[in-house]
Amino acid sequence: MPKRLWAILTIGLGLTLAVLDGGIANVALPTIARDVHTSPANSIWVVNAYQLAVTVSLLPLSSLGEIYGYKRVYMGGLVLFTLASLASAISTSLPTLIIGRMLQGFGAAGLMSVNSALVRFIYPRRWLGRGVGLNATVGSIASALGPTVASGILSVAPWPWLFAVNVPLGVLGAAIAMRALPETPRSGARFDLVSAGLQAVTFGALLFGVSELGHGDSWARVVLELGAAAVCGFLLVTRQMSRTAPMLPVDLLRIPLFALSVASSISSFIAQAMGQVSMPFLFQHRFGLDQVMTGFLMTPWPLIVAVIAPFTGRLADRYPAGLLGGIGMAVMASGLFAMAMLPAHPGTFDIVWRMCLCGLGFGFFNTPNNRAMITSAPPMRTGGASGMQATARLLGQSTGAAMVALVFTAFPTEGPVAALFIAAGAAAVAACISSSRLAAN
Known part of the structure; x- marks a missing residue:
């Protein structure tokens, strides 16, 4: 039980950081746009880069979890998220901030892709619903507190501290995870790099196309992006049908x-x-x-x-x-x-x-x-x-x-x-x- 409680703590901490950073920068976008000398429209990429990175890398990282162990992927995601938070905090231009946020997104995907899988190995089956419920509670609280936490930080510190506060929390979470998270079975399969690329293009093009369709952008571009998503999606599904452990x-x-x-x-x-x-x-x-x-x-x-x-x-x-x-x-x-x-x-x-x-x-x-x-x-x-x-x-x-x-x-x-x-x-x-x-x- 003591080890389970520490494992639950680090899982909750990682989920909180990943969910909070999905929207914590929204409140500060006008200030960020002014400080890095860019337009409000361009500043939205500070949010979009994070979401896009998470979406295109979730399934490949979950596949890596099955191959190399969920603990390794979680630890790698937490370390990357922490270092990327530091890079975002010291950024002085929009391109470097977007790169930092994209790396944060890949780290967050490492946390979220195996989060529920680890819960299955932390709790006995008869308590699994409680574990999933606790995860949902943590995610909901983090989502609800996002704007409040951002406003509180911005009331006493400049916007880089929205990302800098993740660094000590990430270090703490990694130290606990190293000792508390369980080792899990490994599938022994090989990582499918081609499928990872097709999956990234499929979901990336789909999200871009749907977003631009909603904002009334060029129909030619929307059709091109949705067409690319459909073609790559078809190739991806065809490739996955013949595999025993598809991505x-x-x-x-x-x-x-x-x-x-x-x-x-x-x-x-x-x-x-x-x-x-x-x-x-x-x-x-x-x-x-x-x-x-x-x-x-x-x-x-x-x-x-x-x-x-x-x-x-x-x-x-x-x-x-x-x-x-x-x-x-x-x-x-x-x-x-x-x-x-x-x-x-x-x-x-x-x-x-x-x-x-x-x-x-x-x-x-x-x-x-x-x-x-x-x-x-x-x-x-x-x-x-x-x-x-x-x-x-x-x-x-x-x-x-x-x-x-x-x-x-x-x-x-x-x-x-x-x-x-x-x-x-x-x-x-x-x-x-x-x-x-x-x-x-």
Whole structure:
């Protein structure tokens, strides 16, 4: 038990650092743009470089975890993340900062790609739902605290300290991980470099194409990028079909419970991203609220997820994920629909109870769904399942954000409300997919 607690601590610390740095720089982008003498549009690459690096490297790193051990990949990711944080902190130009952030993203991918796989070897099976629930709690709290932590640091120090604070925490986490994390079985397979390249181009081109489609960029460029993603994706899937331990876990997608869990995860995160991206515009543009009040009203969603995640983790050890996830997504769809139907002059309570409903529904879905993805895979393919879990989340979030931009372009005045209606529909689809797992068990 003492060693398990230290292992849980370092896993939680690494996850917190990876999730926080996904959005901690957002608050400081105007200041960063001014200090490095660049435009606001160019400064967004400080955020995009991190997200892109994470997305394209998750599955290759999860494959490396199966080959060389999850502990090694986690340790390598934590060390790289710490050094890249130092490089980002001392950057004095936009190109060097973007390189530092991209390296941070690769390090964060090392942490997130094997995070759930390590949980499977830290906890006994009868407690696995609790472990996944604790992970969800840590991730939700880190996500909720991101803007608050950034504002607190910026109130007493310049923006480089957003990255410098990671250095001592990363060193501490690496020291604990070295002694506490378990050694895991190794597959003995060889790393597929060609598949890694095809996977990077597939997901990178897909995310660029969807993002530019949402922002109304050149149709020729969008078609070229989406075409490249389709061709490379086809070649990737064809190549993976003949492999016993493929990097893109097409073998796991043959397992009905795993495939349905991935599909419901993507749909749920599309709904979550569309809701959380469009709500600030609804609060500020339609209701005339300021940024501080907007942040306060956005807090109940992740807060409720964090509070109930341990509870749903225990339920996930006893009840099917299809039942809990179906109920959760139905509740979330109701909350999003209720948000879209807000009156012209809502009170604080009118908004808060709807946000709580969204958080309650997502909390009931997320932990059981993550547990189902991990446990439905064979033990030797836990790394692939863990990487696919994180990839499904990022793919859903990126697609949802791009869809909001597309909806805002199509409906200039009613964009936030239209996006919330579509988000409710995506959550309803996730509820149907999740419920269908009851027949797959």
